[in-house]
Amino acid sequence: MVEKPQAHKNIPVLPWMRKPVDIIDFKETPLHLLPSLDSRLNKALKNVHISSLFPVQVAVWQETIGPGAFERDLCVNSPTGSGKTLAYTLPIVQMLANHSVKCLRALVVLPTRDLAVQVKKVFDDIAPAVGLAVGLAVGQSSLVDEISALIQTPKLEAGCCYDPEDYGNKSRSAVDILVATPGRLMDHINTTKGFTLEHLRYLVVDETDRLLGEAYQSWLPTVLKCACSSDEMLAPCAEAFPPSFCGSFKTIRRFGVERGFKDKAYPRLVKMLFSATLTRNPSKLSLLDLHHPVFLTTGESRYAFPEKLEFFKVICESSDKALYLLALLEKLRGEKCIVFTSCKKMTHRLCSLLKSFGNLQMRIKGYSSCQHQAVRSKTLNAFRKGEVEVLVSSDNLSRGTDVEAVSNVIIYDVPRYVKAYLHRAGRTARAFQIGRCFTLLLRDEMKKFNSLQRKAEISSTVFPLPAESIQSLQAGYTSAFDKLKESVESEESRKRRINFKTARSHKAKAVKPTNV
Structure with a gap:
């Protein structure tokens, strides 16, 4: 059922968006007061001159590391410049900090190369402190160099014969977190041996309204299809990793929680959506198959501008x-x-x-x-x-x-x-x-x-x-x-001359006589 709020009568709103968590209710919080923050991340943040978290960062932390603990997907609408990037990088790094076996578990998708480079830098500031590796997959860069940075292939012993297909199957991810643009991500999914999303735990869609536009839509169903559901995760995990690691992917039965969580496998693929103009279009949001989503926004206005x-x-x-x-x-x-x-x-x-x-x-x-x-x-x-x-x-x-x-x-x-x-x-x-x-x-x-x-x-x-x-x-x-x-x-005269010469050249080739 879709209802229309009085403030925006022409805009359909999903039921779970009617009563959002208001980010305004959260205050800037010093790091030492942030519950459960890993001491290594505390130090890493201080090294880049961050001593406290902004309201949106605190709100997301409470919904992920706090009582929420990623049991719901997140949709965050917050003004530009309010700190959305650190809002998702910090909890993801914290949650992945204690995994010792390297595989691709977090994917962040952004619409442009410049934004992807910017977000990777934020990850680079904190992820190495807890032993996590971050990769980048963007256009206008060498695909070969990217593959060597993202995929770890087994070393070949001298004189050994090997099956190329089997060799590709034994390749493993060299990164825990990948920041990517849609086009280059699809290149790796379709062509890179050893690249897999089957162990993916977290999917972040930054600048969501743009990435769900028609020009970008094709990447999403592919990613969701490639990302293993939690019920399917045991089989490939058991083959690729030791039993001690696979234990972290076991199915947990949860009872006594709100309707919809009972008998759900855990962990699942957690989706996090971020934008300053988050779409409220039900048909677009339905593409993500969100799980009991919680909506975080700033104030009552649909459009959140910077405070000052x-x-x-x-x-x-x-x-x-x-x-x-x-x-x-x-x-x-x-x-x-x-x-x-x-x-x-x-x-x-x-x-x-x-x-x-x-x-x-x-x-x-x-x-x-x-x-x-x-x-x-x-x-x-x-x-x-x-x-x-x-x-x-x-x-x-x-x-x-x-x-x-x-x-x-x-x-x-x-x-x-x-x-x-x-x-x-x-x-x-x-x-x-x-x-x-x-x-x-x-x-x-x-x-x-x-x-x-x-x-x-x-x-x-x-x-x-x-x-x-x-x-x-x-x-x-x-x-x-x-x-x-x-x-x-x-400049226009020069373009006309070039176009005229090109057209004349094509015409000459078209009427070129053939030898008899």
């Missing part, structure tokens, strides 16, 4: 929105800013325009999916170090990417959906720091923006830019715009 985020709007009196952007950047000089555009083409052109403006005393770089991964990584590192003050980006940077000390987010093009706005705004005010989100608006965009704000349940203050500051930039802006126009025309 301030919202401003800049009204552009003319159609030259870029001129107002220049004036705003001058006002924010010395502060780290991310400027979000609607697409990679706009990112490239706006970045070129800003660079052409001679009087802007700040270093500006572009960041989009049309760039090679090495270029993006170099640009992001420079931005993190403060070598670049302004980063002009498409939505490629809007989800999950954590950059310290971003003071301002500037939304150049108003997005169509609240989720996109939330993820862009969430690049600032992270970890409960103060941040500002500016939205540049033409007069005819005001109605659309006001509607978006009502859905998000937020409001913006008008940020005034003095008319004199706009006028003082006019001459330089006109010159920069003319340079950009020439550059765009030259």
